[in-house]
Amino acid sequence: MARYAMVTDLRKCVACKACTVACSAEWDVPTGQARTHVRATPLAGEFPDLMSSPYVAQCNHCDHPPCVEPCPSGATFQGDDGIVRVDGDVCIGCGFCVDACPYEARYISPRTKKVDKCDFCRPRIERGEEPACVATCTAHAKYFGDLEDRNGEVHRLVFHVGARRLETAAVAVGPNVYYLGRPEQLDLVLASFPPRPPQLLTAGEAWKKLARPLVIGVVGATFLGQAVAFFTQLHKGEGDFDE
């Protein structure tokens, strides 16, 4: 099974925001929202010895996605390919996952009242196309592919060139968007945009303690009902087959 990842080369990126607009245009992201954000670090140093870097943020499709567990409805889940997805039919728009995400990659759509975020352009990659942000990147600064493909560019950049994950000792959830840059540049990016630490997961924690049993009760009851119906059907079917 593939394990998809993205690499963004911040030495090449010029922060032109083509990725943001292409993504929004591809997926009808409401004006004022974005699935991928382009930011710049504050300037470090004093005139004229200065440093700054662009930073391109999106869903990191983490190895241990902190957004999955707090989701009360099961709408947020991770596929076998590593892509963290939101099932819009199931999402109730509670926003717990938005609070849980260390990378601020999720938003609640004012249009649908449901959570939306980057899914690595899954429908496009299934058709053999690149994600929209990669396809439009003016600086050719974005790479997408399968980490497990030993001949692939992404594998090379991550395992041989040393593209870095933006994670800290406090928040190490295995993000699968990697960055290339000068070491001091990536340090500046991480210092400027550190992943939000776990104590911000209180919404999820609170939910786990209080609300979850209730929701599980309701969802579980529904599920139980469906299961009973399914097995009844199965049994009947077998009966039909026998006849």
Next chain:
Amino acid sequence: MTSEITRRRFLGTTATLGAATVVAPAAASQKVHPPGWRGTERVDKVPTTCEMCFWRCGVVASVAGGKVVRVAGHPEHPQNQGRLCARGNAGTGLLYDPDRLKTPLLRTGERGEGRFKRVSWDEALDFLAGKLVKLRQEHGPESVALFPHGNGPRFFATLMQAYGTPNSAEPSFAQCRGPREVGYSLTFGRGLGSPEPVDLEEARLIVLIGSHLGENVFTSQITAFATGLAHGAKLIAVDPRFSTAAAKADWWLPIRPGTDIALLLAWMNVLIGEGLYDREYVETYAKGFEQLQEHVKEFTPEWAAPITDLTAAKIRETARAMGAAKPAVALHPGRHVTWYGDDTQRARAMAILTALLGSWGRRGGIFLPTPIPKGSFDLPEFPEPKRGRADGAGTRFPLAPEELGVTNGLIDATVSGNPYPIKAWIVYGQNVLESIPQRSRTLEAIGKLDLMVVVDVLPVEQINYADLVLPEATYLERYDPPNIVESAKRPFIAVRSPVCEPLYESKPGWWIARELAKRLDLMAYFPWETPEQHLETILAPTGINGNELRNCGVVAFPGKPYLDDRAPQDRSFDTASGKIELFSQDLADLGADPMPRYTPHAEPPAGFLRLIYGRAPVHSFARSQNNKILNALMPENEVWLHTSVAREFGVAEGQRVILENSDGVRSNPILVKVTEGIRRDCAYVVHGFGHRSRALRLAFGRGASDNALMSRVSVDPLTGGTGMHVNFVRPVKA
């Protein structure tokens, strides 16, 4: 991973790319746009050429049910290769801008009031044709001036030539690239054109002088820039501001504004003095080296250091870096270069430096255009105007080319009535109140007109001064003459053809010009009925079928970008001497410096800062601020002030101030950005904001207009270019 679109839909193009003579199959007799995807939706994919800026990238529109749902980069286009900037991706924001001009409008109130009545196209065109006939009778055809810009106005240019006026001027000359084109032409016998043929991707060293690539975004140029850097090119960024490019630079030289020529001369001094220039190249191709050597002897880094506010060591170090990387030094010639009024001489200095490095026509330097065949129309001769140009091109401004003209020269003539009265302006695709400085003078000129006509897509402020407003179709809805680009490594021909029907009552420029020609009895100059026929004629010598081109969008040819690709006899230069002219006899004959010389420019008076301006990657000129997609990304501009300057003026980050210039002109309130990334003697804003037209509902009143603060210019005596970095401002409490 390659795209399905690439493999399937442009297969025909791929097959023809690279062929010297392209004969496309004639079978495609009707438009066929194979389907593709946008998101999870089935769409038609229709190619055309972008006009969110004027770089002219290839795009593919996704069309569903007649509606354009997405615009993306054309995967097979030789320039942008599928890539597209934020503005290009936001094309639907222009197409579906609810504030667009929808019908022809005839003024009912006073000029400037913005009161109009809607009229039909017939009424509008009859009115205009009637006026033009009357003007020709009463004041002569020369009394009518055209202010065009972009690809579309070629039809209007033809119309105006046929009508009999020589007066036409684009801001792309005197407010932008003009002095650069002239400076390089004087040196190499040709200018650079657009897109600039700078071989950034193959460079070992990139030198930017005020060019802020990354904030100034042209897709293929950014691709080449980033590729060059990724391949290890070093970067020198000369900029008073810590730009995006400066942040990537190996050397950031925060130069004192207005002293670039001193830096360039000192670089030449080191290259020649230390024998680091390309001796063989200079001996083979150039003329005037001994004079240049003598000329730059005194301009040492130590001489330049106090002038430029850089250290002699840095100047020497960067000169040596150039010497080491030659000839693969991409010294970017810049694009908007009208800064101080000696801009032709600065361009000369850059051209001479390029020659010393042996970079012109060499890999990693400046590459050469490759001519491609194009057809023309067999038109009757244009009438010879009885009176010469009124703008001074070729006379008062001896090196301004007549085909581009001098906008400010036309404004001068309109205000003064000299050499003769200008009575009417037809403004197409340019915004005279935002692109030309000295706005009050422009308004004074407009006040003298009997007729002002604006052909535009959006209700920008100038329409309020128009007697007649004609709503043009956007680039996604219209045919324009094909985009023939020779200054590319692979030269190409690309189409701009409609991807959807024009909205409202908007009409394409070709139709408007042709309808006027009918009414003025000038149809002999429009010997075609449809855009398709127009395209076929231009394509005739290439053997390419117009329908096929419209289906695939673009056809590229092999190029010969480097001198080495050409036979020795084809390596001459189109100068008087046939050589690169380090010493310019042409300039000497005009009484100008035959070799560039540094002259000091006025420094900001006490308590003022020099106003400098530039671009943001999500906006184009003053054209895109009302686009809701781009407006959301950047609704207004900020004024950059150095930390210590902000403290002195008592202003803080996020506060709004008014910028007041030394003539007392005041801006809209503008947000303050406090930063270490700018010199203490400058204030920087992004150009294009502070719109005054209420009809632009998103852009109105947001941010400040740099242009409005340009009450002064320093005019280049050679070209008429308006140096605009000569205004001084201070922040005052809003």
